Amino acid sequence: xxxxxxxxxxxxxxxxxxxxDFFRSFNERLVKSPKLSFxxxxxxxxxxxxHYIKRRSSRIWYWWNTMNLFDLKTVxxxxxxxNAICAVVLISLWLQxxxxxxxxxxxxxxxxxxxxxxxxxxSYEVLPxxxxxxxxxxMIIGGLVLMxxxxxxxxGKISSPYFNLALLAAFILINTYxxxxxxxxxxxxxxGALSLLVICFQAAWLMLRRVDPTWxxxxxxxxxxxxxxxLVAAARTAxxxxxxxxxxxxxxxxxxxxxxxxxxxxxxxxxxxFLMVNNRLLGDMAKEISERKRAEDGIRAALSxxxxxxxxxxxxxxxxLSLVNSMIQLQAGxxxxxxxxxxxxxxxxxxxxxxxxxxxxxxxxxxxxxxLGEYAHSLVTHLxxxxxxxxxxxxxxxxxxxxYVGIETAIPCGQILNELLxxxxxxxxxxxxxxxxxxxxxxxxxxxxxxxVADNGAGLPAGFDVxxxxxxxxxLVRTLAEQLKGEMTLTSQEGVACEIRFKPG
Numbered sequence: 001x002x003x004x005x006x007x008x009x010x011x012x013x014x015x016x017x018x019x020x021d022f023f024r025s026f027n028e029r030l031v032k033s034p035k036l037s038f039x040x041x042x043x044x045x046x047x048x049x050x051h052y053i054k055r056r057s058s059r060i061w062y063w064w065n066t067m068n069l070f071d072l073k074t075v076x077x078x079x080x081x082x083n084a085i086c087a088v089v090l091i092s093l094w095l096q097x098x099x100x101x102x103x104x105x106x107x108x109x110x111x112x113x114x115x116x117x118x119x120x121x122x123s124y125e126v127l128p129x130x131x132x133x134x135x136x137x138x139m140i141i142g143g144l145v146l147m148x149x150x151x152x153x154x155x156g157k158i159s160s161p162y163f164n165l166a167l168l169a170a171f172i173l174i175n176t177y178x179x180x181x182x183x184x185x186x187x188x189x190x191x192g193a194l195s196l197l198v199i200c201f202q203a204a205w206l207m208l209r210r211v212d213p214t215w216x217x218x219x220x221x222x223x224x225x226x227x228x229x230x231l232v233a234a235a236r237t238a239x240x241x242x243x244x245x246x247x248x249x250x251x252x253x254x255x256x257x258x259x260x261x262x263x264x265x266x267x268x269x270x271x272x273x274f275l276m277v278n279n280r281l282l283g284d285m286a287k288e289i290s291e292r293k294r295a296e297d298g299i300r301a302a303l304s305x306x307x308x309x310x311x312x313x314x315x316x317x318x319x320x321l322s323l324v325n326s327m328i329q330l331q332a333g334x335x336x337x338x339x340x341x342x343x344x345x346x347x348x349x350x351x352x353x354x355x356x357x358x359x360x361x362x363x364x365x366x367x368x369x370x371x372l373g374e375y376a377h378s379l380v381t382h383l384x385x386x387x388x389x390x391x392x393x394x395x396x397x398x399x400x401x402x403x404y405v406g407i408e409t410a411i412p413c414g415q416i417l418n419e420l421l422x423x424x425x426x427x428x429x430x431x432x433x434x435x436x437x438x439x440x441x442x443x444x445x446x447x448x449x450x451x452x453v454a455d456n457g458a459g460l461p462a463g464f465d466v467x468x469x470x471x472x473x474x475x476l477v478r479t480l481a482e483q484l485k486g487e488m489t490l491t492s493q494e495g496v497a498c499e500i501r502f503k504p505g
Contacts, residue, residue: 073122075256075259075260075263076118076121076122076259077122078263079118079259079260079262079263080115080118080119080122082263082266082267083111083114083115083118083263083266084115086111086266086267086270087108087111087112087114087115089270089274090104090107090108090111090270090273091108091111091112093107093108093273093274093277094107094108097277097281100281100284101154101277101280101281102153102154103149103150103151103152103153103154104150104154104277105150106146106147106149106150106153107146107147107150107273109143109146110143110144110146110147110150111143111270113139113140113142113143113146114139114140114143114266116136116139117135117136117137117139117140117143118136120132120135120136120139121133121136129179129180129183130179130180133175133179133188134175134176134179134180137171137175137179137188137192138168138171138172138175140192140196141168141171141192141195141196141199142168144195144196144199144200144203145164145165145167145168145199147203148164148199148202148203148206149161149164151203151206151207151222152206155206155207155210155211155212155215155219156212157206157210157211164199164202167195167198167199168195171191171192171195174187174191175188175191175192178191189236190237193233193234193236193237194233194237196229196233197230197233197234197237200226200227200229200230200233201226201227201230203222203223203226203229204223204224204226204227204229204230205223206223207219207220207222207223207226208220208223208224208227215280218275218276218279218280218283219276221272221275221276222269222272222273222276225265225268225269225272226269228265229262229265229269232258232261232262232265236258307367310361310367311362311367314358314359314361314362314367315358315362317355317358318355318358318359318362321351321352321354321355321358322355324351325348325351325352325355328344328347328348328351329344329348331344332344332345345386346422348386349382349383349386349418349422350415350418350419352382352418353379353414353415353417353418354411354414354415356375356378356379356382356414357370357375357407357410357411357414360374360375360378361407361410366404368406368407369404369405369406369407369410370404370405370407370410371402371403371404372400372403372404372405372410372413372441372449372451373398373400373401373402373403373441375410375413375414375417376398376400376417376439376441377398377400379414379417379418379421380396380398380421380439383418383421383422383425384396384425393429393432393433393434393435394425394429394434394435394436394437395434395435395436395437396436396437396438396439397436397437397438397439398438398439398441399438399439399440399441399442400439400440400441400442401441401442401443403441403442403443403449405449405504406504409484409504412480412483412484413451413484415476415480416451416477416480416481416500417439417451417453419473419474419476419477420453420477420498421437421439421453422473423473423474423496424437424453424455424457424496425437427457427458428455428456428457428458428495428496429455429457429458430458433457433458435455435456435457435495436455436456437453437454437455438452438453438454438455439452439453440452440453440454444501447503447504448486448501448502448503449501449502449503449504450499450500450501451499451500451501452497452498452499452500453497453498454495454496454497454498455495455496455497456494456495457495457496458495459492459493459494459495459496460492460496464492477498477500481500481502484500484502485502485503486500486501486502486503487500487501487502488500489501
């Protein structure tokens with residue numbers, strides 16, 4: 001039920017005139033200082049409000065009586081429900097972004113404190129004044145201080161906390177004294193509204209002016225909401241001076257309006273904070289993506305430069321080796337000693353096996369590895385034309401799966417294949433004898449690489465001991481196999497078969 005109240009127009013006119021004269025003189029002093037323009041705006045709003053009260057007093061009293069239909073406990077319970085939802089949102093926001101953004105934990109703690117304060121305030125009929133009045137008010141103001149400290153940490157604009165701690169201590173003393181020892185609701189409401197005004201004004205100034213200009217686009221909405229908090233607190237402070245204060249047992253429509261306004265502002269603040277954090281997260285992600293893209297571009301440019309350098313290195317190495325081969329050929333051409341020419345040809349083939357490795361790396365899309373099967377085909381073609389007088393007598397069969405190795409493995413393997421194939425072409429088929437040479441390259445099941453060269457030619461001489469042999473070719477093959485940490489197997493059944501097995505590095 002509403003409380004019937006009648007207005008006295010003459011009383012309101014006199015009150016308006018007195019307040020008008022006071023605020024006019026007060027405002028003349030304020031406008032001289034630009035830093036107090038916010039207070040000047042508040043005074044102007046107060047004058048407009050008083051003028052509106054004078055012109056529309058009958059309608060305002062009707063609306064005032066209508067607000068009495070809302071029970072204070074019902075309003076506070078609805079506020080508790082909305083605050084609980086907001087607390088869940090802020091806590092989830094903190095859990096998801098606590099490692100990325102500072103201050104979110106203080107926001108969550110502030111929302112929990114405000115929710116507990118509302119629940120304690122609703123229980124004023126069953127709880128003593130300390131738990132229903134003192135503690136809830138302290139938790140609300142303390143939660144605002146925590147919220148402000150969290151905003152400072154989030155924005156990186158941390159200031160000295162002593163002012164707000166002194167403000168909180170003064171609030172606790174005044175609130176305790178006028179709640180437990182000398183009950184005065186007017187002083188309690190004025191104390192709470194003034195403390196909230198000071199803290200919210202600091203928060204609004206932080207989010208609108210103190211933050212870095214690059215952040216203001218994201219923090220502007222939060223700052224505006226704290227400014228509205230300040231205006232509501234200022235209106236509450238002014239209302240405590242001009243309206244008759246009633247006890248908690250009676251329903252004061254001003255209490256309902258303020259609680260409902262704070263409820264809407266807190267919901268709006270939670271939504272604005274959620275958007276602010278998400279916008280910053282999106283900005284950080286965009287920045288990280290840009291930095292990663294720049295790093296990838298740098299790596300790609302470095303790899304391209306490295307590829308060019310490696311290709312140039314392989315090309316020059318191949319050319320230098322070709323130059324050495326050409327000099328050996330010229331020297332051998334000037335000599336009539338057949339033994340020297342044969343020795344020079346063997347040396348040329350060994351150098352060519354190394355040069356072929358660099359040539360394939362230069363032409364390969366992958367500068368780190370070459371295919372041993374493709375290498376074997378090229379090497380066989382070169383050796384057949386250089387060592388065999390009648391290549392049609394020898395059939396070469398290459399059974400090679402794709403086996404890719406690095407240059408540190410490719411050069412020893414090339415030397416091994418060169419020695420084994422050279423021996424087969426020169427010694428396996430003497431005279432007019434024909435035959436077949438088989439090259440087998442594959443990966444075994446245990447991850448090893450198997451290089452095998454076998455022929456069906458004359459075979460090894462009787463009593464031949466590979467360990468005691470002083471043949472430079474076999475010594476070289478055995479040494480290279482040890483360099484690859486592999487095993488060499490030499491058999492002579494229907495020809496000669498030599499296999500090297502090793503694990504790639």
